[in-house]
Amino acid sequence: MSDMRIGGLASGIDTDSIIRDLMEAERMPLNKMEQEKTKLEWQRDEYRDVNKTFLELDNLALDMKLDRTYQSKEASSSNSAVSAKASSSAGEGRYSLEVTQLASAAYNYSEGSITGGNDEFDPDASLDSQRGFFANGLDESDFEIKTYGKDGEKSHVFSIDSSDSLNDVLKEINDSQIGVRAFYDKNADKVMIERDETGNYNSVGKEIDFGGGPNFLTSTLGLSGEEKGGRDAKFTYNDSGFEITSHDNNYSVNGVDFTLHEVGKSTVNVTNNVDGAVEKITDFVNKYNDIIESLGDKLNERKNRDYPPLTEQQKEAMEEDEIEKWEEQARKGLLQGDSVLSGSLAQMRTSWYSKVESGGEFNILSQIGIETSSNYRDRGKLEIDEEKLRNALSEDASSVKSLFANDGEGEEKGIVRRLEDIIGSTRTSIERKAGKETSTNQSFSLGRELVNVDQRMLSFESKLTQIEDRYWSEFGAMEKAIQEMNSQSAYIQQNFSAGMM
Template identity: 45%
Template sequence: MAGIRIGGLASGMDIDQIVSDLMKAERMPLDKLTQKKQYLEWQRDDYRDMNKSLLEMDQLIFDGVLRKASFVQKTVSLSNPGALSIRNINSTADFSGTVQVNRLASAASMYSNGQSAIDPSKTMEGNGIDVQTLKIQAIGKDGNLGAAKEIKIESTDTIDMVISKINNQSDVSAYFDKATGKLSIISKNTGDIVGNSEISLDSDGNFWTAMNMDANSEAAIANNVGKGGVNASLTYNGMPIERPTNTFTINGVEFSLKAVTTEPVSFSSATNTDAIIETIVKFVDKYNSLIEKMKGELEEKRYRDFQPLTKEQKESMDEKEIERWEEKARSGTLRGDSVLSGAMNKMRLDLYSVVSGLVGKNQLAEIGIKTSSNYMDGGKLIIDQTKLKAALSENPNAVYDIFAKDGATTEEKGLGRRLRDTIKSTMLNIEKRAGKASSTNNAFTLGRNLTSIDSQINRFEDRLIKVEDRYWRQFTAMEKAIQKANSQSAYLMQQFS
């Protein structure tokens, strides 16, 4: 704790200002440490921002040119779109043919064989229904009988609560008509199970009996309180076939039946080159944007005369001056960085090299994508859309392989896979140097440097406190000596007078 400080009462000097000026000189090494810390923090943040851009590029490659679905997009023409819709799932070849819809698939259903005595306002216990487990078995999406679903009924449940449980926990939808006291059940899936019921009901209590429900849809049909499921019937390219649902897939193409027709519906497909080109354009634009950013960081000028501002310096400047100063002070944090320059060179090599193992087209130039002739662009890509469209129209699968072919070596891998490998290794190298938001300082190089600087700052601040105390002790001693001399002088003057 500092002792009593006498600020120039005897000497008439401005001791506060003198000590402050002396401490400014003493603080100069500390200011340099603080500025160095600020610069390292800027550098760390710029590295992490670069990693964010690399991650965005990685995700765009994965969701775009590496997805088979991006290259099998097709436009389908139909002579009667009101009766049928067709969507390509994974067929790489164009397709055509005819479909005549003879019958739509429908679901089995059944309802109460007479009015029940259920009071909707009462609980199961109030209606005399046991606490029990309902068992409901129904046709599945594949047209086969699914596993029985068990539903627990509590004594405190109302009929509305039971209906909700059935709808949420089984393969049927139930409805209780409070006006007639009847329960209806319909399968969630369409189709006919030959020789079996599409809906079967069981329980270890009296719920179904109380609802006057038959044991299954076959019994309900016999009692004229139900109907069976029906398969869709169609003639596909002249061949009669059946399916349990109105939506099904043939050879990677999804068909959805909408209405019965009296004559065949013709269909044909063509490669949707515009949609595929859009995917490739997004990839090229993102790559060019990344190259531009990396090139900008590597070539950004470093203004060594503009060091980060100290707190005292900021206090003497307005906001615009601070903004202009820090714009230059922060410039060039990644100038000439070896990790980024190495990544740029590797990315260029990834895209320009031939993909080995491919028959026919095996590099970007052959599908209309080449490098800019302006060396200032840093290797940006340019698309010849006419040539690219022709390549896609001829064989979209060949274009997909250029980007997405898998292989044991870099040479055998498609361009998109090569880029992802380079991006991931670059991000890992940057993380080793700058970490990520969740990293502790001792986990990466710049963090350890920042921790070291913090320790130096703390030690220097302790030293400054001691230096300032020493200055004040010295000036206080001087003030006391002057005060004592003044007192003696006054005493002598008094004696002589």
């Protein structure tokens, strides 16, 4: 608890106000340090925002190096019999498929009603309690199910516990991971078991094998009839008479994934998806133009020296909207003339204009419809002639990709790879100056300046405490002297008055 200071009792002087005014003057250097700290923090944040923008461009650059950006394919089908999806490696052209058979999953169901249609049968009650309802009796012998699929042969042996219900037994079958689903339909009064994958994997027998002798499945549930389904898909390819079989209704040829939906003939056309390529290139150029404009504004924005950063004390005397408007002016010009950023912009512009000796048909951007704006106020922004770009992509998408993404050295390096190098170097320089969110202040230059300002502020605050103590001591001494003079004056006055009597 600090000592209460009361001055002016002897002199009548407002000591507190005088010392407060004196300390206001003494605090001026500290206020400037606080403003300096605020400005450094603003600068740090501005640099980090610039780095985030560069990172966005760098992320878009990843797409600009992929084949699928320039050579993505589009597949269209003549009817609903077949649908298709083309990868970037798909060969352009016409594909003809005639589907003669669709793949199907094997299934089997009870030959007849397992209870004779008795409505009182409860599939959730114990088998023992429902024993009298089964038309063929309750066979409690163990049974085995074998299945055949892409993972080979699987089997599982099941035991009948009469305390279990029919649905318990079917659930155990479903949970056995042998690739089948089983369920009881009360309306039909039958049980169905089906494979969870299509195709014929057992060429010499059934896809779902219930074993040779009578058991719960074949006797009680009547699953002894002929198996249905379990067929492979069949289709002829490109009118060649060459028949292809597939265990499922999906098949890939030459980078095209076909999905068979129904029996019939269908024609699939695969073409280069120019729209997708134009969109990706346009997005990248637009992001670059945004950076050019944003950084250009920051580099050319003049400082407003009439609006220094506000101190906390000054903010206390202002309204929120006043603070906002003031700081809008005070933040201007934080990156004015920055050499790292201006150098980066110059290098990026050069990268766009330079030739790329990749061996492709195109070696400069203007050949594919991308040129610099003729308006000097655009500061080197790029403009796209979409028709020319589309023609270039249709004519030779591979050469367009090489112009942007060729992996080489010197003049052989594609534009995007050159930009990546510049972005990487710039982001590293910015991080050395402004760090990133996870950086400690000692690891970057602006952070070290902030540490220095904090130390100076702490030292100066200690000095202010000493100055304030000195002022109170001096005014206290003055008050004491005045009090003594007042006491002496009163004493003399008292003696003088006594001598006159």
